[in-house]
Amino acid sequence: MTSKTLRRLIEEKPFVTCPGVFDLVSAKFADRTTADALYMTGYGVVASYLGLPDAGLATYSQMLDRVQIIAQTVHKPLIADGDTGYGGLLNVHHTVRGYEKAGAAAIQLEDQQNPKKCGHTPNRHVISVKEMVNKLAVANDARSSKDFLIIARTDARTQLGLDEAIRRGEAYAKAGADIIFIESPESEAEMRKIGMALDVPLVSNQLHGGRTPILSQDKLREIGYRMAIYPTAGLLATAYVLSNIYSALAEDKPVQEPLYDFNEFSSLIGFQEVWAFEKKYASLEAD
Structure with a gap:
């Protein structure tokens, strides 16, 4: 899927919906829905790929590997979490080029200090506005096409307050960001204030279990948002089901959770193509 599709x-x-994906199975399921685009969640990828918290522990190379393999698997545009750009200005340049070449339609860059943390956890600190503006200037120059979108996220709300977060959103839009992401507003009133203050495309992080209210898409659109990402819904649902099923198996109890059909799952991950290949080349294997 070309990045031009996401810009369009x-x-x-009127509104773009992006469920969060964290591995190849979740990406395949989300890709089959009517959602507009997919969001590769850093929180979920670090958890599923490394078994670690989203606290600046994943490297650029590890995340790029996930971007590339997911982007090559799905048909919908993929928005990929690029954390802080994994370092200074040269790192940001390298990261933007890498994500674009890997097939992402957009990269999310944030203004946290290193090591960064999940945006709905405590003890986050932000860099100066000037530092982030410089990063965005480099990111803007690094991309080979304007259809590869830059999402600028600020985590200033929690540490410095909503007004500072809005001020940063304005500065980041002027620096070349295509979409502004103000992380973790804590009420609908705060979200409405963001929507009224910023005349640029806004994305809401609808993180289940987080600080921000979960609102309907109609409500989000009404108060000024153009896009929503849902990073944790699929991950937490999967964790809940796995916890129950594995406990039941360990205790020799019947599995109570509904199970996806085995044959349908085999089709989802490509066994029909394998069988078709084996049938086509059966005579060669016989030789």
Whole structure:
């Protein structure tokens, strides 16, 4: 899927919905829905790939590997979490080029200090506005196409207050960001204030279990948002089901959770193509 498709969705659709994906199975399921785009969640990828918290522990190379393999698997545009750009200005340049080449339609860059943390956890600190503006200037120059979108996220709300977060959103838009992401507003009133203050495409992080209210898409659109990401819904649902099923198996109890059909799952991950290949080349294997 070309990145041009995501820009067109933002420009033409009243609202763009992006479920969070964290591995290849979740990406395949989300790709089959009517969602507009997919969001590769750093929180979920670090948890599923490394078994670690999203606290600046994953490297650029590890995340790029996930971007590439997910982007090559799905048909919908993929928005990829790029954390802080994994270092200074040269790192940001390298990261933007790498994510774009890997097939992402957009990269999310944030203004946290290193090591960064999940945006709905405590003890986050932000860099100066000037530092982030410089990063965005480099990111803007690094991309080979303007259709590869830059999402600028600020985590200033928790540490410095909503007004400072809005001020940063304005500065980041002027620095070349295509979409502004103000992390973790704590009420609908705060979200409405953001929507009224910023005349640029806004994304809401609808993180289940986080600080921000979960609102309907109609409500989000009404108060000024053009896009929503849902990073944790699929991950937490999967964790809940796995916890119950594995406990039941360990205790020799019947599995109570509904199970996805085995044959349908085999089809989802490509066994039909394997069988078709084996049938086509059966005579060669016989030789």
